[in-house]
Amino acid sequence: MLQLNNLSKAYVSGDYALKDVSFTIEKGQVVALIGPSGAGKSTLIRCINRLVEPTSGSVNLNGENITELPSRNLREIRRQMGMIFQDYALVDRLSVMENILSGRLGYVGFWRSLLRKFGPEAEAAAFKLLEQVGLPGYEDKRADALSGGQRQRVGIARALIQNPNLLLVDEPTASLDPKTARQVMRLIRDLCQERNLAAIINIHDVALAQQFVERVIGLKAGQVAYDGPPDGLTPEVLTEIYGEEDWHDTIRAVDDDESDDEASEAVA
Ligand code: ADP
Numbered sequence: 001m002l003q004l005n006n007l008s009k010a011y012v013s014g015d016y017a018l019k020d021v022s023f024t025i026e027k028g029q030v031v032a033l034i035g036p037s038g039a040g041k042s043t044l045i046r047c048i049n050r051l052v053e054p055t056s057g058s059v060n061l062n063g064e065n066i067t068e069l070p071s072r073n074l075r076e077i078r079r080q081m082g083m084i085f086q087d088y089a090l091v092d093r094l095s096v097m098e099n100i101l102s103g104r105l106g107y108v109g110f111w112r113s114l115l116r117k118f119g120p121e122a123e124a125a126a127f128k129l130l131e132q133v134g135l136p137g138y139e140d141k142r143a144d145a146l147s148g149g150q151r152q153r154v155g156i157a158r159a160l161i162q163n164p165n166l167l168l169v170d171e172p173t174a175s176l177d178p179k180t181a182r183q184v185m186r187l188i189r190d191l192c193q194e195r196n197l198a199a200i201i202n203i204h205d206v207a208l209a210q211q212f213v214e215r216v217i218g219l220k221a222g223q224v225a226y227d228g229p230p231d232g233l234t235p236e237v238l239t240e241i242y243g244e245e246d247w248h249d250t251i252r253a254v255d256d257d258e259s260d261d262e263a264s265e266a267v268a
Pocket of ligand 1: 011012013015016017035036037038039040041042043044
């Protein structure tokens with residue numbers, strides 16, 4: 001599905017932000033990308049959606065080498081990738097519905113998008129997504145009237161309405177309290193499972209990553225230092241990635257008990 005081959009990125013300073021990164025992600029697989037600040041996580045995500053041009057290597061999405069595509073085809077590529085952001089990137093003064101529908105901008109022409117004519121099919125899809133992310137009845141609320149968790153749910157719906165083949169998720173829980181963070185991670189995981197959708201989640205919270213994903217890729221100084229199941233993140237491996245620290249309290253500090261937040265339903 002997604003294949004990275006010896007992907008490298010050197011900035012003008014000559015420092016490598018990524019060096020020979022190779023891995024494959026299958027359809028439906030949710031992967032957490034961890035590593036200390038400066039390890040290259042954002043650069044990796046940006047090379048995949050071509051906000052950053054890699055220095056060498058390639059990115060293949062469904063068999064297509066997207067690193068070689070001319071920039072006029074970028075819209076086409078990005079339509080296949082749903083983005084979810086740490087700061088939600090909503091337009092505050094627009095309604096929840098308008099924010100979600102803006103995820104369809106890659107589909108409609110410029111004038112239609114300016115007139116915000118997305119069509120009944122897109123609107124029906126938006127209503128369905130509102131239900132799925134736990135915000136039924138929120139369509140007319142302004143984005144700035146929502147809590148952080150609710151805003152992220154709108155961000156998730158906006159990413160999904162474009163029917164992506166891949167989700168690129170940048171620190172989705174960094175601005176949320178621990179409980180809401182877990183709800184949001186669980187929602188992303190469940191929606192990916194339902195849709196057989198692959199995701200790469202850049203996340204700094206190791207315990208949260210361990211709890212909700214099946215595979216973790218650890219970056220250190222631009223290189224893959226770990227690629228495997230969450231259980232393989234032993235204190236030794238974490239020390240290798242992050243440096244010396246007592247990791248015993250971090251690992252699996254949170255269990256996957258849904259009971260405490262299942263009841264609070266969706267609207268946190
Ligand atoms: P992370 O997301 O893991 O914190 P980044 O991908 O942001 O890491 O950064 C990786 C490395 O690349 C860092 O050393 C950073 O200083 C460097 N870097 C990132 N963006 C630029 C840029 N635009 N110009 C030069 N160096 C950059």
